[in-house]
Amino acid sequence: MFDIGLTEDGDLMFNIVTNDMVDVNNDVFRAQMAYCRIKSVRKDWFMDHIGAELEELIGLPNTDTVRSLGKSKIIESLTYDTLFYIDEIYIVDKSDGKNIIEYDVYLRNLDGASSTLIVVYLDLVKGVNVVIGG
16 A cells, blocks of 8 residues: 655655655555544545544533543544554543643554554644644
8 A cells, every 4th residue: 555645734745856756655654544534524525434523522521521532533533444453543542621632542553563653632622633753
């Protein structure tokens, strides 16, 4: 599997030496797909059935139930079509007790010995921010 490399802003990545588009594969590809799924909503322009839809949680109180729901939405988006299996995902949720929920999403790499970290910041007032590598 491979795909075109994207920056965290969603822009195409280019090799500055050759001026070719950068392609990604394996673990980088899977991390990029996970990033897109966590950040997306269903019925988005290129993924009709996949997306965590974390924006649905904006405006809700910061409770254990809401934190658990966010975690479930992330897992569902990553396991929808076996991009990842449930045993390849480990999520730690943290809260500031006010408006911010942070999800540290660890995705097992194909080597089975390392993982990729994706940090999801859910501000229950302002919105969602997703960062690969924390």
